[in-house]
Amino acid sequence: MSKFDSIRPYYDSEVNEALCASLNHPMMKAMMNFTFPDVDEEVWKTQLKKTHSIRDFQVNFVYQSIQRVLENxxxxxxxxxxxxxxxxxxxxxxxxxxxxxxxxxxxxxxxxxxxxxxxxxxxxxxxxxxxxxxxxxxxxxxxxxxxxxxxxxxxxxxxxxxxxxxxxxxxxxxxxxxxxxxxxxxxxxxxxxxxxxxxxxxxxxxxxxxxxxxxxxxxxxxxxxxxxxxxxxxxxxxxxxxxxxxxxxxxxxxxxxxxxxxxxxxxxxxxxxxxxxxxxxxxxxxxxxxxxxxxxxxxxxxxxxxxxxxxLWPTNYIAYDILNDTTQFAAMYTEKEKQLFERRLELRINAGNETLREGFLAMYANPVVNKMKLEDANY
The missing domain is CATH 3.40.1130 (Glycerol-3-phosphate (1)-acyltransferase)
Known part of the structure; x- marks a missing residue:
């Protein structure tokens, strides 16, 4: 036994057994159907059964899943x-x-x-x-x-x-x-x-x-x-x-x-x-x-x-301006981007809860604040 067994990932020699044991798990099916929507179930199952290393699993399956996440x-x-x-x-x-x-x-x-x-x-x-x-x-x-x-x-x-x-x-x-x-x-x-x-x-x-x-x-x-x-x-x-x-x-x-x-x-x-x-x-x-x-x-x-x-994205600048009731960074975003962000704020935070509203805005605004502090410190 390795002293790292309690925390380490699989060795390559353990990968195939773990994959074969997971083939019919509902979450594996959901992941594969999401990743390969036009591929028959038996095809990806056959490929998983032939997978014997972490690298092969990452490159042939996880990489494709992340590409799909990015697309969607x-x-x-x-x-x-x-x-x-x-x-x-x-x-x-x-x-x-x-x-x-x-x-x-x-x-x-x-x-x-x-x-x-x-x-x-x-x-x-x-x-x-x-x-x-x-x-x-x-x-x-x-x-x-x-x-x-x-x-x-x-x-x-x-x-x-x-x-x-x-x-x-x-x-x-x-x-x-x-x-x-x-x-x-x-x-x-x-x-x-x-x-x-x-x-x-x-x-x-x-x-x-x-x-x-x-x-x-x-x-x-x-x-x-x-x-x-x-x-x-x-x-x-x-x-x-x-x-x-x-x-x-x-x-x-x-x-x-x-x-x-x-x-x-x-x-x-x-x-x-x-x-x-x-x-x-x-x-x-x-x-x-x-x-x-x-x-x-x-x-x-x-x-x-x-x-x-x-x-920094337009959302960061918009949040900073809303939170501080200013137009300091208005050149960094469009009116449409601002409207979309305000709509997100409305949908996600209950009206009237000022603490939550400020917390939500600060989450997006703080990277702007921190970058400004950094620039001031090194000016």
């Missing part, structure tokens, strides 16, 4: 920065996080299109409670982040995950995707949590932490959706936080959010790949002796890359 619920995916990456090289992608499944799936589609190493990706075990969803995630090279642990268990779990991520990057030459924070950003404020970086650094084994992060080739990634398909679903949690209440999720809430992200309208989507952090790490090493200061400076460097390259 977006106006297209654009990318920038991928040309800076080297083929046959692993990277540690640290990304802002907006959608449970699509953030990593779209990154992998783009990596594949550019002939680059696809990622193993972190996913919370709370999101894969259903047996089929767990199987599908392990078939798609997800590894599990264990949630809801005691402090002692959390420490052990973090060390295991750190070692596994380093194992993937250094021994398997496998790129890794991890979110800059635990869970998705609900309010549009993308910020790297230092706890994520401390967890990653656990595998450094007394080695200088900056040398460790240089070795694993840290690449910040920013992804932005013109419309967040789960925007209204994020509101109850923001409302609870505004009222200093503990938010308790409804049964199946994560699963509903997961599906909504896939099928909901996103309009345009953009992924930007930042530079590999090298010079920034040299500066951090020179200017900071204290470990916490180094981690803090690294979080700031990742934030700077993500926020400065984040693609």
């Amino acid at each position: 619920s977006s106006e297209g995916l654009t990318t920038s920065g991928f040309e800076k990456l080297e083929p046959n090289t692993s990277y540690l992608f640290i990304s802002n996080h907006r959608d449970i499944i699509l953030d990593t799936s779209l990154l992998n589609v783009s990596l594949y299109d550019h002939g680059l190493v696809m990622t193993a990706s972190a996913i919370g075990d709370n999101l894969v409670k259903k047996d089929f969803v767990l199987k599908l995630s392990k078939l798609n090279r997800n590894f599990l982040v264990q949630r809801g642990l005691s402090p002692r268990e959390l420490l052990q779990s973090s060390k295991l995950m750190s070692e596994y991520i380093y194992h993937l990057l250094s021994k398997e030459n496998r790129s890794v995707w991890i979110a800059q924070r635990e869970g998705r950003t609900k309010d549009g404020n993308d910020a790297t949590h230092q706890g994520v970086l401390k967890m990653l650094a656990m595998a450094s084994d007394e080695e200088d932490v900056i040398a460790f992060f240089k070795k694993v080739r840290v690449v910040p990634v920013s992804i932005s959706y013109e419309y967040d398909p789960t925007d209204a679903l994020k509101m109850p949690q923001l409302l609870a936080q505004a009222n200093d209440q503990i938010y308790i999720k409804e049964k199946n809430e994560d699963f509903i959010t997961l599906l909504s992200g896939i099928i909901g309208q996103k309009k345009r989507i953009h992924i930007h790949i930042g530079d590999v952090l090298e010079k920034e790490l040299d500066v951090i090493a020179q200017e900071n002796e204290n470990l916490n200061k180094k981690i803090q400076a690294l979080a700031q460097a990742i934030d700077f890359s993500i926020l400065s390259s984040y693609k």
Whole structure:
């Protein structure tokens, strides 16, 4: 047994058995009928029975599913920065996080299109409670982040995950995707949590932490959706936080959010790949002796890359202007775009609930605010 068995995806030797066991599952049928609407059921079943590796499953099935999602619920995916990456090289992608499944799936589609190493990706075990969803995630090279642990268990779990991520990057030459924070950003404020970086650094084994992060080739990634398909679903949690209440999720809430992200309208989507952090790490090493200061400076460097390259859409500018009762960014959108956004706001937020209305607008407006702050700080 491998010490990573509790969190790792399937080995290729396990893929065929998992697929054959899932052939008649209603969700597999739904996924395949969505992906290949004009293909007879026996045809895709035969192909799945012949599939013996994660790569084959991803390229022949998942890739096609994501293309269908883009066709049905977006106006297209654009990318920038991928040309800076080297083929046959692993990277540690640290990304802002907006959608449970699509953030990593779209990154992998783009990596594949550019002939680059696809990622193993972190996913919370709370999101894969259903047996089929767990199987599908392990078939798609997800590894599990264990949630809801005691402090002692959390420490052990973090060390295991750190070692596994380093194992993937250094021994398997496998790129890794991890979110800059635990869970998705609900309010549009993308910020790297230092706890994520401390967890990653656990595998450094007394080695200088900056040398460790240089070795694993840290690449910040920013992804932005013109419309967040789960925007209204994020509101109850923001409302609870505004009222200093503990938010308790409804049964199946994560699963509903997961599906909504896939099928909901996103309009345009953009992924930007930042530079590999090298010079920034040299500066951090020179200017900071204290470990916490180094981690803090690294979080700031990742934030700077993500926020400065984040693609702002008309929806972001419209929300900013409505929220601040201004026309400051009127040149960045059309009247029709504004009307469509206001209609979305009306349909998704009950009239009269000012807290929810402001939360909804702030979610879209905060990326504009953060970019303005960044520009002011570097002026």
